Amino acid sequence: MAKELTSKEENYSQWYNDLVSKADLAENSAVRGCMVIKPYGYAIWEKMQAALDQMFKDTGHENAYFPLFIPKSFFSKEASHVEGFAKECAVVTHYRLKNDPNGKGIIVDPEAKLEEELIIRPTSETIIWSTYKNWVQSYRDLPILVNQWANVVRWEMRTRMFLRTAEFLWQEGHTAHESREEALEETERMINVYADFVENYMAVPVIKGAKSEHERFAGALETYSIEALMQDGKALQSGTSHFLGQNFAKAFEVQFTSREGKLEYVWATSWGVSTRLIGALIMAHSDNNGLVLPPKLAPIQVVIVPIYKNFDQLAQISEKVKVLVEKLKSKGIRVKYDDRDSQRPGWKFAEYEMKGVPVRLAIGPRDLENGSVEIARRDTLEKMVEQLEGIENLIENLLVEIQGNIYNKALRFREENTTKVDTYEEFKERLISKPGFILAHWDGTYETEAIIKEETKATIRCIPFDSVEEEGKCILTGKPSKRRVLFALSY
Amino acid sequence: MAKELTSKEENYSQWYNDLVSKADLAENSAVRGCMVIKPYGYAIWEKMQAALDQMFKDTGHENAYFPLFIPKSFFSKEASHVEGFAKECAVVTHYRLKNDPNGKGIIVDPEAKLEEELIIRPTSETIIWSTYKNWVQSYRDLPILVNQWANVVRWEMRTRMFLRTAEFLWQEGHTAHESREEALEETERMINVYADFVENYMAVPVIKGAKSEHERFAGALETYSIEALMQDGKALQSGTSHFLGQNFAKAFEVQFTSREGKLEYVWATSWGVSTRLIGALIMAHSDNNGLVLPPKLAPIQVVIVPIYKNFDQLAQISEKVKVLVEKLKSKGIRVKYDDRDSQRPGWKFAEYEMKGVPVRLAIGPRDLENGSVEIARRDTLEKMVEQLEGIENLIENLLVEIQGNIYNKALRFREENTTKVDTYEEFKERLISKPGFILAHWDGTYETEAIIKEETKATIRCIPFDSVEEEGKCILTGKPSKRRVLFALSY
Secondary structure, three states: OOOOOOOOOOOHHHHHHHHHHHOOOEEEOOOOOOEEEOHHHHHHHHHHHHHHHHHHHHOOOEEOEOOOEEEHHHHHOOHHHHHHHOOOOOEEEEEEEEEOOOOOOEEEOOOOEEEEEEEEOOOOHHHHHHHHHHHOOEHHHOOEEEEEEEEEEOOOOOOEOOOEOOEEEEEEEEEEEOOHHHHHHHHHHHHHHHHHHHHHOOOOOOEEEEOOHHHOOOOOOEEEEEEEEOOOOOEEEEEEEEEEEOHHHHHOOOEEEOOOOOEEEOEEEEEEEEOHHHHHHHHHHOEOOEOOOOHHHOOOOEEEEEOOOOHHHHHHHHHHHHHHHHHHHHOOOOEEEOOOOOOOHHHHHHHHHHOOOOEEEEEOHHHHHHOEEEEEEOOOOOEEEEEOOOHHHHHHHHHHHHHHHHHHHHHHHHHHOEEEOOOHHHHHHHHHHOOOEEEEEOOOOHHHHHHHHHHHOOEEEEEEOOOOOOOEEOOOOOOEEOOEEEEEOEO | OOOOOOOOOOOHHHHHHHHHHHOOOEEEOOOOOOEEEOHHHHHHHHHHHHHHHHHHHHOOOEEOEOOOEEEHHHHOOOHHHHHHHOOEEEEEEEOOEEEOOOOOOEEEOOOOEEEEEEEEOOOOHHHHHHHHHHHOOEHHHOOEEEEEEEEEEOOOOOOEOOOEOOEEEEEEEEEEEOOHHHHHHHHHHHHHHHHHHHHHOOOOOOEEEEOOHHHOOOOOOEEEEEEEEOOOOOEEEEEEEEEEEOHHHHHOOOEEEOOOOOEEEOEEEEEEEEOHHHHHHHHHHOEOOEOOOOHHHOOOOEEEEEOOOOHHHHHHHHHHHHHHHHHHHHOOOOEEEOOOOOOOHHHHHHHHHHOOOOEEEEEOHHHHHHOEEEEEEOOOOOEEEEEOOOHHHHHHHHHHHHHHHHHHHHHHHHHHOEEEOOOHHHHHHHHHHOOOEEEEEOOOOHHHHHHHHHHHOOEEEEEEOOOOOOOEEOOOOOOEEOOEEEEEOEO
């Protein structure tokens, strides 16, 4: 029996959980809030990592690795950072276990208490800037363009696989510059890299913009984000890039001698994306049959299923398939031939639909006679019969077409679910009747932002870079506004 | 002024520390026992990861990710494992910080105490086998061939960069099988993969063998290791592969229905290598001028340094170099052109020698006239002048030659420092006068092993797979022995 999902129309949240589980992406672990990323889910993360890592290197960055532990006192050094990060986190207090003297297993050795507690990094600005202090003397030591692939821990109370877990995997870039301009340029460069990746690899259109002051990263002077719209009409923040000014340099006393011979504080940025992107990927494209993966990130791009009544037929099919597999591989296409006899073709079809494999080929006895093959597209669920001869070229083009089609479908969805709204009534009504992106005027104050959030749960996702200057009135207060900002309910 | 190292003859240990620091590989962090892996050191690790990861995939393995945290009770489940691992480790007891009510920074919130303490993984057998329980019902679910790239923490008291640090990076393979034979085969397959990698990429010859019962991994029925000889005559264990029998399956109740329809416990292996390999790489090849890197793992394989008196000359050189760089890149060679005007050629020469770049090219005004280039090999420090035209082919071959030469040099060193010894007197004398690998007879008992270790600090590194059967007498007790085992002082 094929696996079945709760339909997303019936219960979107359950549909998501079912999908994560039934497509073998991840599962909950024995540790509260921590997930196990299963091989199929991790293979998607590896594809993401490979593409991003190359993009980081192409923009001049190098990887390094900093400690998992941060001394507690470091968090107190940057005032706004401590408020944002040093609260819900895992604290290491001891460094030894011992046998229970009463013979009941093992206990924490009370004598092995740390003088200063260590925090498992929720983000690494503090430990990294304490290190950069030793790396920078002169402007010649700048810029530092470093990225780290790592695990981080934030003790979230309500967790959800990929979207919000206590431990998650991410990359965090931390750069140091000699001027404000250069750091701002870097902040913008990296949000563009993220947008490029999410749009061109994940096939998810995004809106780039600046966060409102209140929604900024703890310790940042400016936070840029990319916001993607999920199929339930909620926004998902998919990547952020922060201009940190001289805040961390001042907190950790990182100064350099400038070209003019003056002692100055270094300018900083940081930027990151995480395994949360897998959540975005799932929610942006998938349907009630399972995952829909864009070919560029699909661990398996093409699966071939033989249809046969006896082993003689299977042998004949396998002979043809062997040649095709080699041709596809030589084009760099990731292909799997599933000739397991333990499962029936129908079961396999459902399984690879669940797993979002972009192209499925089926070859049966009639195809052997006719020199044909059945091609099924995961994105449209269309089927067609084509000649086997030269099929590799058709498949190569089809993968490109599917990548584009998935993106265009998501873009259409976003366009259909983005509305300009001019009154608070309409705003509230919209959030209930058809949630999505809402472009509305805002008076720029935190008070207004807070009231809207309190009353509707919608937040300002960003002030889009491409928003046009226009005269308007704040939907809540009626005060004058120069541009529309992007509101939405969000993950 | 170029950086200088303590000579290794004068103080090997200081030479190593100087090298790690001056070649920009790593540095100590603000957290006791944890290091910062700097970009150049991390670039070597990335090369190692890429090669190993491909070898794992070629042998059928997939990557996954399991939690950083392990519930304390898990360690008590496998009796011998708890003795070996659950002692010196980082213990998370709380999950929240709060502002000190007395206004003195932040403190651990006493109300946020975990019900059960969490241990930062020192190795992941327990959390992984608690997960495999859900993955296995029938023999059809086997084998599970999973690897994880991760950070682990062991609270070491005496640390040394790369060789022994509280936190380190590694990979750990954890496989599950339906039979003892298949698991043993996997254990052997992976020690062969490691030996292949260390010999062919790191250019370090190794001896493969089985650990004595006492030196086995906690919870293993058999531990295979590869042992490499460092230039100070000490052995460095460079990788291990463990046959775990059914110990973890029994501890976590992982059973499957066999082909015969019986309920049986699953058979396990685990295997790992870590950033320790970077320590081995450094110590096996480097000299008093700095690192010597084998081309296959060198982040920069070829560096080009221009020698010029004025910018006009530099421009002419750069024009020639630009063409050469493209030719080298098209051959997949990692090349850097260092045309910084802020440093003199002599400084650059010393810098790239320190960093172990295998091939250095220098082009000056006379070379421009003659169409020539000076080539310097890092491994032999030889220089030669060659025609620039077609130099890319010569360099390609030279890199292969250097890789082979470095390996052969290390192999010769090992041969010259491996001795067969038949008396305990000679054994002890040898460890003082010329430490190295010692092949000697042992009666097979833990008592003898312990006395030898106590008296000489030498340990049985392994019982080599290729040791020939021969009649002999234990060097300590004179009792009969069937084969020689490998002794050495070790890291």
